[in-house]
Amino acid sequence: MKCPPILATEKERLKALFEYGLSSDRPLPSLDPVVQIAARMFSMPVAAVNMIGSDHVFFAASTGLEGAKVDMSRDVSFCAHAITQDGVMVVPDATQDERFHDNPLVTGTANLRFYAGVPLLSPDGHALGALCVIDGQPHHDFSQEDRARLRELARMAADRLELRRVELSTEQARRPFEEFARHSPTAVVWFDGQGRIVAWNDAAAALHGYEISEGAGMPVTKLLREQDRPIAAELIAHAATARTVDGLVMPERLHGLRKDGTEFLLGLSLFCWYERGCLTFNAHLQDLTARRREEEELHRLANTDLLTGLANRVSFYRRMEETLTRPLPAAVLMIDLDGFKDVNDTLGHAVGDGILREVARRLAKTTGPDDMVARIGGDEFAILLPGISTPERASELARLVISRVADPIVIDGHEVRVAASCGVAVAPMHAQEAVELIGNADLALFKAKSIGRGQSFLFVTALRMEAMARRLHNIELHRAVNDGEFVLFYQPQIRLSDGTLTGAEALIRWRHPQRGLLSPAAFLPALEGGPLAAVVGSWVLDEACAQAAFWRRNGAVDFRMGVNLFGAQFRVGDLVAEVASALEQHGLPPQALELEVTENIVLDNDDLVLESLQRLRALGVSIAFDDFGTGYASLSLLKQYPLSRIKIDRSFVQGMNESERDASVVRAILDMARSFELETIAEGVENASQHDHLRRFGCEEGQGYLFGRPVFAQEFAEVFGIGSPMRMGARA
Incomplete structure (x- = not known):
């Protein structure tokens, strides 16, 4: 067993934890809803907020552990590991x-x-503990979306912890002076049962702007503003009758009065005792104006987005919970700005911040006094509309919001247009719990963005089913990687002039245990957009290089292998080093490998992809541009990127015999390729007529059903007489 490491800031961390006043016998009830939501959200039997002490762990909140005996030592705690990360x-x-x-x-x-656990941090960044979910069964399907939602709940928990610290600080400020005298000057006044000052100290006199000699005999109520004096007189009379201050509740918002008539917020602690048969009162006074101002500012900061002045995420969630608890009908609009990243990248963050402030102003102006507008984070906003119970009215307001945001925005002389997408959910129709309702609105927002810019979408149950299907699909993809269910097929590439085999393109397939052999169309979109793309891409590269090296050693001396790249491979790790390592490991010369990229990959990761491709080309690896002719930026990319080959898209090849326009496009692509000194290969060649046309046009190579369908390595080797395959597949 590996014990958790001790943080370098352990002393400061424990000091920060002490400020929250929590212990094993003093949990924090406001955290109970957080752990209950976590357990339901992830379908886990146990969820907890664990606080990490010096040598032990204790629950600030938990669910699913009722009556269970758990080892709470720090050495065995998973959360003690989580706070170090x-x-x-x-x-x-x-x-x-x-x-x-x-x-x-x-x-x-x-x-x-x-x-699964995420650290809970103090405002100073010290790890107090962790929010975690636990199960007695393993799970390999905890996705990036799940991680994001757990972090969201952790922020909610951290905010509730911070409110606890603020409340505790406020309570301490109201305790008797003796508890905080070490840190604050003491103003003390002694007065008798009739409310006349017997004596006071220098601090008390200075607090009220008097000389110390002016105090004796003065009514103590004169130290209060006029409207507070009856309350104080009644309090003193009650204590004098009862001969004790026990059970008296001190007013919270008393105001002191100085000699010059100015007022201040007064903290009052009152004691009394009998001395020589007379009742004497002892009052400790404090000017709480600065402290209250700090507390109010802290509350403001905890509930306000500093850039826009709108409510922040935490305040929005709290208001949502309050609204749905009553219960009241309400609608939620989740809003995301389309194209905002482009504005930041091209005009700078100062202009981007100005746009966010202007959007916030427009949203606030669009809503009513009982509504709440919040900035959730980044370029995402949310609107809570209490009292809206019909989807029609909520959708109407969503369209109004989109229209207001779409108007031109002028910032620092720049006229900018941004669009907004909006997801809509209504309670109680779509959900009765805050997190679920917001999650449904988020799903509707995701759908709206998939439709296009400036669209809104009302939540429907099918969206939740689609999300569950995506999650289940991701679970299956994880299993496919772990269990080696992916295999490679190979499609031949042929020189058109003489029919010679020049190479093959490696194409991934999924050997699903229930659904059989699946083509890329059934799983590639989910794989490309998920967390496994880089892992699977690395496996494809290694497997294809190994197969190419094997075939080159068994007769196909000049064989070239084409490998499709995922966009994630440019973002994760060092692709160039990975390619170099694969070539070296399998003894494959660089010219035997051709890496294929699509226009989407290039455009999504512009500078990053360009640099990587330049380094790969310098290494001697060929770079092919796949699906050429189908995108809007292809011509400009020919000038900028270090390409060696372009692949003419099958849509033009298959129509070239019947359509002169398609034939013209193919001829134009070939002319451009020759001008840029690029090699060419046509995809989707299915008949002899297409073959003949392409050869006459000057296309060098072809790929398609005319020459062979994608097949297993063994069948490919048998057809082209290059020996047995090295292997049929491997674990990704």
């Missing part, structure tokens, strides 16, 4: 993790198998 710590299967496989929580009756 940034972001979410996920342990898919603790029995397979070298840190935890022999941990008593794993091997004992607790039977902990899955863990």
Whole structure:
């Protein structure tokens, strides 16, 4: 078992934790809804907020552990590991993790198998503990979306912890002077049962602007503003009758009065005792104006977005909970700005900030006094509309919001137009709980953005089903990677002039255990957009290089292998180093590998892709531009990118015999390729007529059903007589 490391700032961390006044016998009830939401959201039996002490761990809130006996020592705590990391710590299967496989929580009756936890930080950045979800079953499907939602709940928990610290600080400010005298000057006044000052100290006299000699005999109520004096007189009379101040509740907003007539917020602590048969009162006074101002500012900062002045995410969630608890009908609009990143990238963040402020102003102006507008983060906003119960009215307001945002915005002399997409959900029709309703509005927003710019969409149950389907699909993809269900097929590439085999394109397939062999159309969109793209891309590269090297050693001396790249491979790790390593490992010369990229990859990661491709080309690897002719930026990319080959898209090849326009496009592409000294290959060649036309036009190579369908390595080798395949597939 690996014990959790101790942070370098452990002393400061424990000091910060102490300020929250929590312990094993003093949990924080306001955190209960957070852990309950976490358990429901992720379908986990256990969720908890664990605070990490010096040598032990205690629950600030938990669900699913009622009556359970759990080892709470710090050495065995998973959360004690989580607070040493940034972001979410996920342990898919603790029995397979070298840190935890022999941990008593794993091997004992607790039977902990899955863990996901995120640190809870103080305002100064000290890790107080962690919000976690736990299961006795392993899970390999905890997605990036799940991590984001757990972080969201952790922010909610951290905000509630901070409110606890503020409330505790406020309570301490109202305690007797003796508890904080070490840090604050003491103003003390002694007066008798009739409310006459017997004596006071220098601090009390100075607090009210008097000389110390002016105090004796003065009515103590004269130190209060006039409207507070009856309250104080009644309080003193009650204490004098009862001969004790026990049970008296001190007014919270008393105001002191100085000699010059100015007022200030007064903190009052009152004591009394009998001395020589007479009742004497002792009052400790404090000017709370500055403290109250600081507390109000802290509350403002905790609930306000500093850039726009709107409510922030935490305040929005809290207001939503309050609204739905009553319960009241309400609508939620989730709003995201389309194209805002382009504005930031081209005009700078100062202009971007100005746009966000202007959008916030327009949203606030569009809504009513009972509505709440919040900036959730980045370029995302939210609107809570209490009392809106019909989808029609909510959708109408969504269209109005989109229209207002679409008007031109002038910032620093720049006229900018941004569009807004909007997702709509209505309570109680779509949900009765705040997190679920906001999540449904988010799903509707995701759908709206998929339709196009400036669109709105009303939540429907099918969106939740689609989200669940995506999650299940991601689970299956993880299994496919772990269990080696992906395989490569190979489609021949032929020299048109003499029919010689020049190489092949490696094409991925999924050998699904229930659905059989799946083509890329069934899974590639989900794979490309998910977290596994880089992993699978690395496997494809290694597998294809190994197969190409094997065939070159067995007769196909000049064989070239084409490998399609995922966009994620440019963002994760060092693609150039990975390619160089694969070539070296399999003894493959660089010219034997051709990497294929699409226009979408190039445009999504402009500078990053350009630099990587330049380094790969310098290494000697060929670069092919796939699906050429179908995108709007292809011509400009020919000038900028270090390409060696363009692949003419099948849509032009298949129509060239019947359509002179398609034939003209093919001829134009070939002419451009010759001008740029690029090689060419046509995709989708299915008949001899297409073959003949392409050869006459000067196209060098072809690929398509005329020459061969994509097949397993064994069948490919048999057809082209280049020996047996090295292997049929491998674990990705």
